[in-house]
Amino acid sequence: MYTTCSKGIGRSAATLRRGLLGALLAYLLTCTGIAMFQDHLLYYPDRATVAEMVAGGLAPWPSATDFRGLLAEPTAPARGTAIVFHGNAGHAGHRQFYVDALSPRGLRVILAEYPGYGPRSGKVGEENLVTDAEQTIALAHGRYGGPLLIIGESLGAGVAAAASARARATITGLLLFTPWDRLEHVASHHYPLLPVRWLLRDRYDSTTHLAGFGRPILVVIAGDDRIVPARFGRALYDALGEPRRLSVIEGAGHNDWFDALDDAWWDQAVTFLLGSSR
Template sequence: MSEALERGIVWTVAVTRCRRAARLPRRLLRSSLQIAAALLISFPGVAVSQNSLLYFPGKATVAEMVSGGLRAWPSEEEFRGLVAEPAGPVRATAIVFHGNAGHAGHRDFYATMLTRLGLRVILAEYPGYGPREGALGERSLVDDAQQTITLAYRMHGAPLVVIGESLGAGVAAAAAGRERDKTAGLMLITPWDRLENVAAHHYPWLPVKWFLRDRYDSVDHLAAFGRPVLVVVAERDTIVPPRFGTALHDSLGEPRKLTVIPGAGHNDWTGRVDTVWWQHAIDFILTRQR
């Protein structure tokens, strides 16, 4: 059991005792309130440990990540990710922001599928992941993702499709929301509406809204987006249950689309979609631009 969960359980017990305090002598009431206050003061320690609960970076050198048609982007010296080019004409550029574990080199399946459809694919890497230095956390990742979108637009032009998976969906929503004029549309895979709702689902005994540091509020970030958004949920996802992706979809303006992958879980959805599925997904974004 993690330190954060242990503190949460202890806090819950303390609050329960305080609710029963009306039946206690005054001296015991004072003691119970002091315990509760001490535990509330300890919440910053819980907040500090959030990185270890949310981010699982895989480290690797550039040389270890460059393989199978993937090369360093924009260069080995200024590494921000990996890029793969299609064999023929480039229809669009897709930037992929991956989930919370491993590194960008583990997501080569995006390059395999999307280059077949004429897309240039950039597998963006986060600060603190792969060979990159930098701090973990929402501000660091989103600021860096915004820079990646800006650089990709400057280098490759329009149209630019932004794809985010799981944690990457939260990063993509925030960064693309800031750079809406550079973004043709969004594809958000196994996303949530607000991270606090997912946290409350997994830790219902903790008052997560009080001390959650990284919010990843995609509803707020996309409130004025005004570009096509494809929301993809996995039917049997137990990590980010489908209802959170559905809630995000329902909050969006048009054009929007919700796609459910039947029988899929959070981590096995890639084996349940084919080239035709990807073609429809990309077509939705590129043919519904405002």
């Protein structure tokens, strides 16, 4: 009887060990897959030709052969230039709504495009995108001067924060839609069982980048955002110095916040961001 029980316990222990080993192997394979293919989880570029992207009064900028984005001149007397860095999906041609909001308020609008998106060559990744954004800012400032507003949306908020920190002297104001404080916090929210802090290559640490920025920053949060939960935008706002302003769009999600913004909202946003430059 004792021998039979011992054998049963031994078999159960061996089965448990095999189960734990299998679970550990599956976990390690998952971590390896996340590490290897994380770019595919973060970046969703749409490819398009310059001809396909130019529509609705938009022009290739600075030219069709040296394409960095789309340009719309203001429909009111020019007050400055706004550069928009879009989110992680699609391409710059999908962001016409920024032109509709900003052009009547006297802002020249550049819908910046990333390497690897639209018609542009190059690889995605934080350093490539941020360095390219810094070059776009420098080119726009060299051509048009100030005031210069930088706008970032979701992933673009991380790009805008890092590039604006490098180009701080040329920036008048910064507008961030559905931003995060640090990408690792958002990744940990979506993958709570994975050691994302050690797996992530791209950090997009907007809190560190904007420390001591010293320019007007407007942080816009979607109250029901399930992709970048509002608490991460609030954490970024809380870490910022003045001048700063927070706008919470109650009831809005990550992809439908724009519909809640009326003319009065845009008037107040542009006035705050231009500050003494208006």
